[in-house]
Amino acid sequence: MFESAAIRMPGLIGDRLDFGRVLEAMLYYGRVHLVMDVGFFIGAYQQLGASRLEALLKHDLITADVTPEFAGVVGNSTNGVVTHTPVFARFAGNEQKRIAHDDISGILTGMLKRGDPLVTRKDVDKILRHARPTEYKKILGSEAQAQDIFKSLAEDSTTLKLFAEAAVNQAAANAKWHQIQAADIRGIHLEGGGITIISPGEPAELAGLQGKNVTWSSVLAKLNDYAIDLHLARKYSSDVISSPEVASVADKRLDLSLNRASRNSERIHAFEEAVFGNASYFGGAFNDGNISFDDALKVIDKSRKFRQWSSSLPPDANLIHEYHTALARETTLGSLPGSIARFSFFTGTGVLVDAVMGSGGLGTTTGLGLSVFDSFVLDRITKGWRPNVFVENVTRAVQRHWNR
Numbered sequence: 001m002f003e004s005a006a007i008r009m010p011g012l013i014g015d016r017l018d019f020g021r022v023l024e025a026m027l028y029y030g031r032v033h034l035v036m037d038v039g040f041f042i043g044a045y046q047q048l049g050a051s052r053l054e055a056l057l058k059h060d061l062i063t064a065d066v067t068p069e070f071a072g073v074v075g076n077s078t079n080g081v082v083t084h085t086p087v088f089a090r091f092a093g094n095e096q097k098r099i100a101h102d103d104i105s106g107i108l109t110g111m112l113k114r115g116d117p118l119v120t121r122k123d124v125d126k127i128l129r130h131a132r133p134t135e136y137k138k139i140l141g142s143e144a145q146a147q148d149i150f151k152s153l154a155e156d157s158t159t160l161k162l163f164a165e166a167a168v169n170q171a172a173a174n175a176k177w178h179q180i181q182a183a184d185i186r187g188i189h190l191e192g193g194g195i196t197i198i199s200p201g202e203p204a205e206l207a208g209l210q211g212k213n214v215t216w217s218s219v220l221a222k223l224n225d226y227a228i229d230l231h232l233a234r235k236y237s238s239d240v241i242s243s244p245e246v247a248s249v250a251d252k253r254l255d256l257s258l259n260r261a262s263r264n265s266e267r268i269h270a271f272e273e274a275v276f277g278n279a280s281y282f283g284g285a286f287n288d289g290n291i292s293f294d295d296a297l298k299v300i301d302k303s304r305k306f307r308q309w310s311s312s313l314p315p316d317a318n319l320i321h322e323y324h325t326a327l328a329r330e331t332t333l334g335s336l337p338g339s340i341a342r343f344s345f346f347t348g349t350g351v352l353v354d355a356v357m358g359s360g361g362l363g364t365t366t367g368l369g370l371s372v373f374d375s376f377v378l379d380r381i382t383k384g385w386r387p388n389v390f391v392e393n394v395t396r397a398v399q400r401h402w403n404r
Helices: 020-028 038-048 050-058 104-113 121-128 136-140 143-154 157-171 178-182 216-236 244-253 256-276 281-287 293-302 304-311 319-335 375-383 388-402
Strands: 004-008 031-036 062-066 069-078 081-090 186-189 195-198 239-241 344-346 352-358 361-364
Touching: 004 020, 004 216, 020 031, 020 281, 020 293, 020 304, 031 038, 038 050, 038 069, 038 104, 050 062, 050 121, 050 293, 069 216, 081 143, 081 216, 104 121, 136 143, 136 216, 143 157, 143 186, 143 195, 143 216, 157 178, 157 186, 157 216, 157 244, 195 216, 216 239, 216 244, 239 256, 244 256, 256 281, 256 319, 256 388, 281 293, 281 388, 293 388, 304 319, 304 388
Parallel strands: 004 031, 004 239, 031 062
Antiparallel strands: 069 081, 081 195, 186 195, 344 352, 352 361
16 A cells, blocks of 8 residues: 655645655655655755754655755746746856856755855765765656646646646635636646746635735646656656645546555555554654654654555555454454464465464364465564554654653
């Protein structure tokens, strides 16, 4: 169920990252790949510090691509016609010192120095040793390919409206999003490049929002993020954990590559609501300062057996049901007399059989092979692990910070 995930966190430099999403993914997934653009990298550096960011990228669950660019959409006005074009921009230095286009370390160092003059290239190089410096055009295949995906999405009126609705709903709870659905809105690709939007007004105006800056430029920027996430889902064959707005549109469009990640995110939040009483217990605890980064990594390291178990579940499994079923098996086995409990196992069909541990391995009175046993129960007994250990470890770590 939770085999691998890829995360890209686009955002403006200076924005605080929802870094709890990364730690939450590490808690549940067997492998996590980070696509760190310049905004993600700088945000992580500023929030975690150099040593903790290095520790994160060195973690055996993590692989990472680092690009000096950020994805965006620029608007141009020519003869009263506004067009929108996706771009990948990067810091080029200043008039006194230009930075080479392919100097990834230099670009990241230059951007970090704007907030902290004491940052050195050596600091950045030390971190980059644990990641793969690259560019968006290498990740995506080519900028032209990325622009083609953006163009096809922007020209689809239904998709355009879905992103506009998601944007206004995020801006205000009272947004009249249904008025966007009823409006005649189209995206048209013009010769020479760029998308122009034919619409009765900006999204905020159509939704009756006052003082909210929801424009077609900002809507198309999210649509561009979505186009990139679609590509990443195919490239990495992973659950791509998108921003909430992008995930909501993926659900409505039924894009299976992104929809699977959204469903798994809902399963995780439902599980945390059921066992912790909070739908974003672990990631939210980090974002709220209720657990430190170092302690979060310790909990993640202690949760390897839980990840192995959850990754072995079928893709459509109900995590809460599987957890409680495992606990029920634990309770049943614990109630048996000691001499029986040590050597009795349930088969996959729930039939209790006797087993004998000997030098020849595992045999049964019914002649059944090991493959028919519930391997999760067998693993628990032979290795001393039980599923609620995971919940106890997470709860103990978070509450220790609450009680300080």
